[in-house]
Amino acid sequence: MSKTAPRSDSKEYLAKKERLARQLTIYGRKPVLEALQMPSVQCSKLHLAESNKRDGIINEICQLAEQQGIEIAWHDRQGLSRISKNGKQDQGVAADLELATYRPIREFNLESVAPGTRLLALDGIHNPQNLGMIIRSAAASNIAGVILPRKGCAALSPLVIKASAGTLFKAPIFHCESLTEALPALKDNGMAIYGLSSHAKTSLFQPLSDKPAVFVLGNETEGVSRDVSKLCTDMLAIPMANGVESLNVAVTAALLAFAGQFQQG
Amino acid sequence: MSKTAPRSDSKEYLAKKERLARQLTIYGRKPVLEALQMPSVQCSKLHLAESNKRDGIINEICQLAEQQGIEIAWHDRQGLSRISKNGKQDQGVAADLELATYRPIREFNLESVAPGTRLLALDGIHNPQNLGMIIRSAAASNIAGVILPRKGCAALSPLVIKASAGTLFKAPIFHCESLTEALPALKDNGMAIYGLSSHAKTSLFQPLSDKPAVFVLGNETEGVSRDVSKLCTDMLAIPMANGVESLNVAVTAALLAFAGQFQQG
CATH class of the missing domain: 3.40.1280.10 (SPOUT methyltransferase, trefoil knot domain)
Known part of the structure; x- marks a missing residue:
C-alpha cells in the first residue's frame, strides 16, 4: 500500500471516497458475529484488537472471516478505537460492511x-x-x-x-x-x-x-x-x-x- | 371499620368487589407523585412505609395528598409490600387510583x-x-x-x-x-x-x-x-x-x- 496520500482530485482518491461513503463500520462482538452469519451481508475487512483473548466468540468470528476470505487486520487498542470510533464499547472488534442498502x-x-x-x-x-x-x-x-x-x-x-x-x-x-x-x-x-x-x-x-x-x-x-x-x-x-x-x-x-x-x- | 369479613353474597361484599375491580394500585415515588399532580386522576388512598425518610419527594407527596383530602395510611415495610405487590421496587410508596378508564x-x-x-x-x-x-x-x-x-x-x-x-x-x-x-x-x-x-x-x-x-x-x-x-x-x-x-x-x-x-x- 502506498504511504503517500492520493491527490484530492485523483481517480484513486475519488474511488476511495466513493467506497468509504458506501461503507458502514460496525463494532461489538455480537453485532459483528451476527453480521458475518448473514449470507446477504458483505464484509470487506475485519478489525481485531491484539489484546483480544482467543475465546469462543472471537474464535467464531475469525473462523467465519477465514471461511469467507475476509481480510483480518490486527490493531493495538488505540488503533482499533480510531476505526470503531467507540473504544469504550467496541469490545476489541470492528467490521467494515459493504451494504447495497447503505x-x-x-x-x-x-x-x-x-x-x-x-x-x-x-x-x-x-x-x-x-x-x-x-x-x-x-x-x-x-x-x-x-x-x-x-x-x-x-x-x-x-x-x-x-x-x-x-x-x-x-x-x-x-x-x-x-x-x-x-x-x-x-x-x-x-x-x-x-x-x-x-x-x-x-x-x-x-x-x-x-x-x-x-x-x-x-x-x-x-x-x-x-x-x-x-x-x-x-x-x-x-x-x-x-x-x-x-x-x-x-x-x-x-x-x-x-x-x-x-x-x- | 368492622373487622368481620362480609359474607360473600352481601351487598357490602359485592360493592367492595366492584370498587376493587376499578381500582389500580400503583407504586414508586415518581409515578405516585406524577399521578397526584394530574387533576384528572382520582386517588382514594395513599400508602406510605413508616420507614420513609421525610425528604423532598415524600414531603411533596404528603402535601398533595393533604391538599386533596386523600386518606394516608402508614404501614410497616411488609404491610406496604402486600399492598404494592412489589416490595423491592415500591420505594415505600403506593397509591390506590380510581380511574374511569380502568x-x-x-x-x-x-x-x-x-x-x-x-x-x-x-x-x-x-x-x-x-x-x-x-x-x-x-x-x-x-x-x-x-x-x-x-x-x-x-x-x-x-x-x-x-x-x-x-x-x-x-x-x-x-x-x-x-x-x-x-x-x-x-x-x-x-x-x-x-x-x-x-x-x-x-x-x-x-x-x-x-x-x-x-x-x-x-x-x-x-x-x-x-x-x-x-x-x-x-x-x-x-x-x-x-x-x-x-x-x-x-x-x-x-x-x-x-x-x-x-x-x-
Whole structure:
C-alpha cells in the first residue's frame, strides 16, 4: 500500500471516497458475529484488537472471516478505537460492511422518483432504541428509505442494531452530514418536505397528494428543529384522542412508513 | 371499620368487589407523585412505609395528598409490600387510583357495540417498554380499549407508566384474569377475534368488514399462544418488505390502533 496520500482530485482518491461513503463500520462482538452469519451481508475487512483473548466468540468470528476470505487486520487498542470510533464499547472488534442498502443521499435517484415515493428523514433521534425501531419499521415497509444525518442522531451502535432486530443490514438508509444540507436538493427536485408537529393544523390522515415526499421526524422532546422546519413545505399532525400530546417517535415513524399501504387497502 | 369479613353474597361484599375491580394500585415515588399532580386522576388512598425518610419527594407527596383530602395510611415495610405487590421496587410508596378508564372487561358494553369498534388484546407482552408504548398508542387513537390480562403480561409497574408517558391514567384499559376467560364472551356477542401472525395469509391491509373486532397481539418471540389462537376467527399478517420477519409488537399495536383513521382518510 502506498504511504503517500492520493491527490484530492485523483481517480484513486475519488474511488476511495466513493467506497468509504458506501461503507458502514460496525463494532461489538455480537453485532459483528451476527453480521458475518448473514449470507446477504458483505464484509470487506475485519478489525481485531491484539489484546483480544482467543475465546469462543472471537474464535467464531475469525473462523467465519477465514471461511469467507475476509481480510483480518490486527490493531493495538488505540488503533482499533480510531476505526470503531467507540473504544469504550467496541469490545476489541470492528467490521467494515459493504451494504447495497447503505448509501449517501446523493445516490438517491431524483430523476426517476415515482409518484407516491416516500422517505423518512430523522432530525435529532438520539435514543438508540427508537432509532433501531424506526430502521426496523422502515425495512419492513415499502418506503424508499430513511435519511439519517450523522449530526444530531444516535450513531449506529450495537444498541441500535439490537433494537433494529438485525434489519439495519437490509434497511434502505441514505446517510448525510445534516438534514439542512440534504433536504434542499430533494425539495428543488420537486419533493414535498413535511415536518411532523403536534401543533400542525393539517392531519396526516387526510389523503395527501401523490407527490413524492419526505417526512421529517423530530426529537421527542423538542420536535423538528428550527432550521429544518424552515425547509418544510408543510407541517402535519397526527390527530390524537384523550388529550394525549404525542406518540413515541418510533410509532409515528411506523405510521408514516405504512400509511401508503393502509391507504391503498 | 368492622373487622368481620362480609359474607360473600352481601351487598357490602359485592360493592367492595366492584370498587376493587376499578381500582389500580400503583407504586414508586415518581409515578405516585406524577399521578397526584394530574387533576384528572382520582386517588382514594395513599400508602406510605413508616420507614420513609421525610425528604423532598415524600414531603411533596404528603402535601398533595393533604391538599386533596386523600386518606394516608402508614404501614410497616411488609404491610406496604402486600399492598404494592412489589416490595423491592415500591420505594415505600403506593397509591390506590380510581380511574374511569380502568375497568374489568365485563364492564365493556357488548350490547351497544357500534360497527367498526376495535379492541386490542395483549397475549404475553412481558416487556414493560412495549406495554407502555402500546398503552400510549391506544390512548392516543380512537380504539375502544386494550384488554390486559393479569396472567402473562407485565404488571403496571413504574417502567410501564414511564414508557406510557403518563397515558396509563387515561388509556381505556379492560383488565381480566386471562384472555381465554375474556374472549369467548366477546366472540359469543358477535365480535370477530383476529390473531396477528407473520404466517397468516390474510393481510391486515385488506379492507376488513365493519364487524366489531378484537385484535390479539402475541409475544414477540412466540406469537399468539396456542389456547388463544384457538379462539381466533381468523389470523392476519402485516405484509413485510425486504424479508423482514416481524415488527416490534408496539409498532404492530400502533398500526392496528390507527388503522381505522387511515382507512377513513
